[in-house]
Amino acid sequence: MIGLTKIIVAGFKGRMGATAVDMVLNHDGFELVGVYDPVATEKNLNEVAGYADQNVPVLTLEQVPDVTPDVWIDFTIPKAAVANTKFALEHHISPVIGTTGFKAEEVAALKQLSKEQGVGGLIAPNFGLTAVLMMQFAKQAAKYFPDVEIIEMHHDNKLDAPSGTAIKTAEMMAEVRAQKEQGNPNEKETLKGARGANYDGMHIHSVRLPGLIAHQQVQFGGVGEGLTIRQDTYDRVSFMTGVALACEKVTAAHELFEGLENFL
Numbered sequence: 001m002i003g004l005t006k007i008i009v010a011g012f013k014g015r016m017g018a019t020a021v022d023m024v025l026n027h028d029g030f031e032l033v034g035v036y037d038p039v040a041t042e043k044n045l046n047e048v049a050g051y052a053d054q055n056v057p058v059l060t061l062e063q064v065p066d067v068t069p070d071v072w073i074d075f076t077i078p079k080a081a082v083a084n085t086k087f088a089l090e091h092h093i094s095p096v097i098g099t100t101g102f103k104a105e106e107v108a109a110l111k112q113l114s115k116e117q118g119v120g121g122l123i124a125p126n127f128g129l130t131a132v133l134m135m136q137f138a139k140q141a142a143k144y145f146p147d148v149e150i151i152e153m154h155h156d157n158k159l160d161a162p163s164g165t166a167i168k169t170a171e172m173m174a175e176v177r178a179q180k181e182q183g184n185p186n187e188k189e190t191l192k193g194a195r196g197a198n199y200d201g202m203h204i205h206s207v208r209l210p211g212l213i214a215h216q217q218v219q220f221g222g223v224g225e226g227l228t229i230r231q232d233t234y235d236r237v238s239f240m241t242g243v244a245l246a247c248e249k250v251t252a253a254h255e256l257f258e259g260l261e262n263f264l
């Protein structure tokens with residue numbers, strides 16, 4: 001019999017971390033061996049409402065190696081996730097990182113560390129299958145329609161802007177899109193920020209409102225025609241199919257991949 005995959009969830013007190021805890025507890029073949037979050041005051045998950053019948057230690061960072069996890073799920077905050085990923089790789093725990101806000105040079109350094117340690121992993125700005133498809137469709141369209149703007153819309157507790165998904169969408173489109181500075185070459189912002197962020201000539205607009213979860217529209221314009229590719233996340237549970245898939249596959253990986261599509 002193949003053993004259980006031992007998993008730790010970092011950021012378990014947060015919106016995504018709590019959803020990941022439920023996924024791991026209810027997924028065949030997974031064992032939740034610990035949870036970690038610096039704001040936690042509990043010593044065990046059974047002290048958290050709704051988890052009385054669980055026996056999962058709330059760990060400090062130093063205690064993590066004691067429970068010998070195979071996989072580190074991370075839904076934390078941008079400034080913590082780089083150090084967490086480094087810690088996981090150095091302790092031969094395969095990271096499955098959902099936290100966004102990584103800089104390109106930070107990812108490059110972590111990829112190098114993954115090679116040196118011989119430990120694979122995954123950093124994915126979006127574990128939603130509709131989001132992965134939306135990015136792939138947008139890349140396909142960008143080949144024919146270089147005139148494009150991205151509008152991403154999220155809940156107003158989000159720390160990073162633009163979203164990791166918007167940046168990855170722009171990166172993927174930039175691979176195939178004819179370079180173009182979107183808009184009128186003579187345009188002037190009379191109110192700073194009106195044209196949003198600029199990635200390789202493509203503008204990204206970040207909307208933050210209560211009531212939203214995660215949504216993105218990639219809007220293309222052509223001569224006399226337009227194409228809008230839109231993705232909506234209505235429930236955070238939608239991310240868990242991708243997270244579970246990553247946890248199943250990541251321990252066999254030999255490098256640190258970027259994007260769930262690498263595991264599909």
Ligand SMILES: NC(=O)C1=CN([C@@H]2O[C@H](COP(=O)(O)OP(=O)(O)OC[C@H]3O[C@@H](n4cnc5c(N)ncnc54)[C@H](O)[C@@H]3O)[C@@H](O)[C@H]2O)C=CC1
Nearest residue numbers: 011013014015016037075076080098099100124125126127
């Ligand atoms: N890849 C994906 O599919 C998705 C990614 N995200 C990303 O996940 C991250 C978390 O999002 P939410 O759960 O909404 O945020 P949240 O604010 O609800 O939760 C973050 C949690 O991380 C904890 N934390 C802070 N520093 C930490 C550290 N050093 N180690 C461990 N935990 C730490 C906080 O105490 C908090 O409980 C964000 O970066 C967000 O963009 C969110 C949804 C989907």
Ligand SMILES: O=C(O)C1=N[C@H](C(=O)O)C[C@H](O)C1
Nearest residue numbers: 100125126158163164165214
């Ligand atoms: O913070 C969020 O909520 C989300 N963050 C990710 C991102 O930045 O792209 C994924 C999804 O959009 C939800």
